[in-house]
Amino acid sequence: MRVVRAEWARFFARRFTRIMMLVVLGILGLIMVGLGANTQKPNPAVIAQAEEQAARARTETVEMRQQCETEQANAPSDPNQSRFGQLPPGETCASIFNPAQVRAEDFMPHVFSFRDETQDMLKVYGGLLTLFAFAVGASFIGAEWSSGGVMNLLLWRPRRLRLLASKLGTLLLAVTTAGIGLLAVWVAALYGLAMLRGRIGDITPGVVQSMALTSARAMGLALAAGAIGFAVASLGRNTATALGLAVGYAIVFEIGARIVIELAEVIKPERWFLSSYARAWLDQKATFYEWRHCRYDTTGTCSGYEWTLNMNQAAIVFGSIVVLTLITAFWVFRRRDVT
Amino acid sequence: MVAVLEIQGLRKTYRRRWGAARPALDGFDMLVESGQVHGFLGPNGSGKTTTLRTLLGLVRPNAGRMRILGHELPDGLPKVARRVGAIVESPQFFGNFTGRRTLKLLATAGGVPRKRITEVLELVGLRDRAGERVKTYSLGMKQRLAVASALLKSPELLILDEPANGLDPAGIREMRDMMRGLADGGVTVVLSSHILNEVQLICDSVTIISRGRRVAAGPVSQVIAAQDQGEWRVRVADHQRAAGIIAKSGLEVAVHDDHFVVSKLADPAWLSRELAANEMWVAELTPLTPDLESVFLELTGTAPEQGHHRQVDESVVVGAGGGQA
Numbered sequence: 116m117r118v119v120r121a122e123w124a125r126f127f128a129r130r131f132t133r134i135m136m137l138v139v140l141g142i143l144g145l146i147m148v149g150l151g152a153n154t155q156k157p158n159p160a161v162i163a164q165a166e167e168q169a170a171r172a173r174t175e176t177v178e179m180r181q182q183c184e185t186e187q188a189n190a191p192s193d194p195n196q197s198r199f200g201q202l203p204p205g206e207t208c209a210s211i212f213n214p215a216q217v218r219a220e221d222f223m224p225h226v227f228s229f230r231d232e233t234q235d236m237l238k239v240y241g242g243l244l245t246l247f248a249f250a251v252g253a254s255f256i257g258a259e260w261s262s263g264g265v266m267n268l269l270l271w272r273p274r275r276l277r278l279l280a281s282k283l284g285t286l287l288l289a290v291t292t293a294g295i296g297l298l299a300v301w302v303a304a305l306y307g308l309a310m311l312r313g314r315i316g317d318i319t320p321g322v323v324q325s326m327a328l329t330s331a332r333a334m335g336l337a338l339a340a341g342a343i344g345f346a347v348a349s350l351g352r353n354t355a356t357a358l359g360l361a362v363g364y365a366i367v368f369e370i371g372a373r374i375v376i377e378l379a380e381v382i383k384p385e386r387w388f389l390s391s392y393a394r395a396w397l398d399q400k401a402t403f404y405e406w407r408h409c410r411y412d413t414t415g416t417c418s419g420y421e422w423t424l425n426m427n428q429a430a431i432v433f434g435s436i437v438v439l440t441l442i443t444a445f446w447v448f449r450r451r452d453v454t
Numbered sequence: 455m456v457a458v459l460e461i462q463g464l465r466k467t468y469r470r471r472w473g474a475a476r477p478a479l480d481g482f483d484m485l486v487e488s489g490q491v492h493g494f495l496g497p498n499g500s501g502k503t504t505t506l507r508t509l510l511g512l513v514r515p516n517a518g519r520m521r522i523l524g525h526e527l528p529d530g531l532p533k534v535a536r537r538v539g540a541i542v543e544s545p546q547f548f549g550n551f552t553g554r555r556t557l558k559l560l561a562t563a564g565g566v567p568r569k570r571i572t573e574v575l576e577l578v579g580l581r582d583r584a585g586e587r588v589k590t591y592s593l594g595m596k597q598r599l600a601v602a603s604a605l606l607k608s609p610e611l612l613i614l615d616e617p618a619n620g621l622d623p624a625g626i627r628e629m630r631d632m633m634r635g636l637a638d639g640g641v642t643v644v645l646s647s648h649i650l651n652e653v654q655l656i657c658d659s660v661t662i663i664s665r666g667r668r669v670a671a672g673p674v675s676q677v678i679a680a681q682d683q684g685e686w687r688v689r690v691a692d693h694q695r696a697a698g699i700i701a702k703s704g705l706e707v708a709v710h711d712d713h714f715v716v717s718k719l720a721d722p723a724w725l726s727r728e729l730a731a732n733e734m735w736v737a738e739l740t741p742l743t744p745d746l747e748s749v750f751l752e753l754t755g756t757a758p759e760q761g762h763h764r765q766v767d768e769s770v771v772v773g774a775g776g777g778q779a
Contacts, residue, residue, distance in 0.1 A: 117562060117563055117564070117565050118563050120562050120563075121559045121560070121562035121563035122563075124558075124559060124562065125559050128551065128555060128559075129548075129550070130550045258548070259548075262546055262547065262548045262549070263546025263547065264546075264547075264548055266512060266542065266546070267546075267547075267560065267603065268560075268563065269510075269511065269512060270510055270512075270535070270538075270540050270542075271535060271536075271560060271563050271564045271607075272535070272563060272564075273510075273511040273528075273531045273532050273535045274532050450514070452468075452507075452512065452513045452514060453507070453512040453513065454507065454512075454513065
């Protein structure tokens with residue numbers, strides 16, 4: 116517990132941690148500025164104008180529906196003469212040209228909706244927190260190795276596995292704390308923006324639950340990244356090993372290998388990239404379209420098909436990487452000569 | 455006397471990914487008794503730091519027994535770590551932390567009361583600079599901070615690897631006084647240093663290591679005395695003729711530019727009389743008592759030779775077990 120207390124103090128006293136937190140806050144701030152510049156709270160004149168445009172559009176929609184129904188009833192022998200052509204299966208003129216679907220909001224300038232857009236903003240936060248956790252996780256042990264801090268600590272606490280576990284535990288706790296703090300700031304800022312320049316929307320318990328689950332998944336991804344960064348930096352005995360590996364992976368694999376895999380026409384290439392699983396984890400599932408290898412339907416038509424990665428698959432992939440890197444890091448740390 | 459530190463037959467070989475394995479310790483023995491300042495000497499690459507790192511659990515030995523404060527190592531290390539303060543090689547700290555914060559973090563991890571931080575800062579002379587970042591410290595100040603970190607625990611055994619490295623002359627003197635004071639207060643100090651006149655001044659006993667084996671050990675005076683050849687420096691007007699006269703009596707004589715040195719001379723009065731009988735009057739007759747430096751160079755075979763550039767691994771290899779003075 117003493118080690119955890121000391122490491123907790125060390126984590127938040129480190130300049131790298133503070134700079135990284137400022138960087139994350141800075142990026143979130145820039146996004147907030149961008150959102151603020153593109154939203155406008157509608158005034159009565161704008162609303163009235165939008166209502167008028169919507170009313171006109173509804174009238175036009177009704178006219179279109181009537182024309183469509185007339186044409187469908189007459190069933191033209193030449194489809195090329197038809198204005199509306201063959202309707203998609205399961206659709207009717209009434210379902211396609213539905214005046215109830217025309218909303219005044221569609222004729223207003225973009226209005227930020229806390230209810231509708233916070234989910235996406237939480238995913239942005241999740242991505243940033245993941246990068247933050249990976250970098251500070253790597254630095255938390257890597258800088259200790261290169262500055263001699265690990266040796267100093269071992270002189271006080273020679274039980275190696277317990278020491279490394281304490282450091283890792285402190286890191287995860289600190290990232291969680293920092294993440295919750297950043298999340299609170301981010302959600303409060305989005306809410307404030309919605310109040311001042313947008314609209315809140317209907318916040319039901321379901322919406323809140325959905326936001327909470329997205330935040331929890333973002334936190335989970337960040338903790339996994341922190342643990343992986345920590346493990347890799349501990350194995351390499353410096354921060355650069357982990358950061359180099361991450362940058363190398365991003366450039367060589369996510370970009371370079373993606374090109375090669377696509378050229379080789381590998382089936383479902385997205386399943387080989389961690390970014391696909393990150394997306395699946397944050398969105399609960401990620402859907403991809405396979406167009407290189409078609410499937411034949413009953414009419415003999417060859418067409419592409421959709422396939423998905425779900426969050427359980429993502430959990431298995433990230434969980435396996437976390438477990439594997441941590442076991443290796445602990446095993447090596449236990450046996451290694453500290454020279 | 456109670457043995458505070460015991461090492462028997464310690465072996466450590468560093469395995470390299472490419473190339474041959476390099477033995478660093480080859481059956482090394484060491485004994486340090488309670489309340490002593492014990493010098494641990496050896497040429498570069500002789501295995502001193504490996505020994506200290508092995509004792510402190512930083513390096514895994516291949517064989518051998520170690521005991522500190524009555525506990526078998528490495529298994530008993532967690533029990534004694536709180537009672538052993540150490541600095542190993544050059545001090546390394548996080549540059550962006552202040553000296554005080556550095557000590558505070560260690561004190562928190564070790565459960566040391568806060569007031570001890572102020573005490574050790576005062577003791578090592580960093581009281582007024584404790585609020586500055588470590589990266590602004592000179593090497594000597596970092597060294598002082600390292601000593602302060604080792605003293606934080608109020609240790610019973612203090613292991614210091616080159617503590618005077620980077621210190622100014624006054625700092626070296628202060629370090630010497632501090633070590634002596636700690637030993638007088640019952641702390642056992644193991645001091646690894648290349649400043650041999652300092653070691654001779656403050657150490658009660660020494661162990662000399664070469665190529666991973668002990669070449670000498672015991673009280674400083676005994677180690678030096680064991681190498682005493684009974685040499686005397688003699689100056690007379692015609693020193694070449696005088697050297698010839700003394701050599702005829704069977705003693706070993708080495709003639710230099712303006713004097714000669716006679717070895718194994720049991721009775722200096724005899725030499726005086728012998729030369730006087732030949733109407734030669736002795737201007738100087740001085741015993742050449744070896745100091746620790748000359749003993750060290752002799753025992754380790756590292757005395758500089760003109761025209762020869764000695765390499766780090768060129769030092770004496772003794773039979774396993776080493777010599778005991």
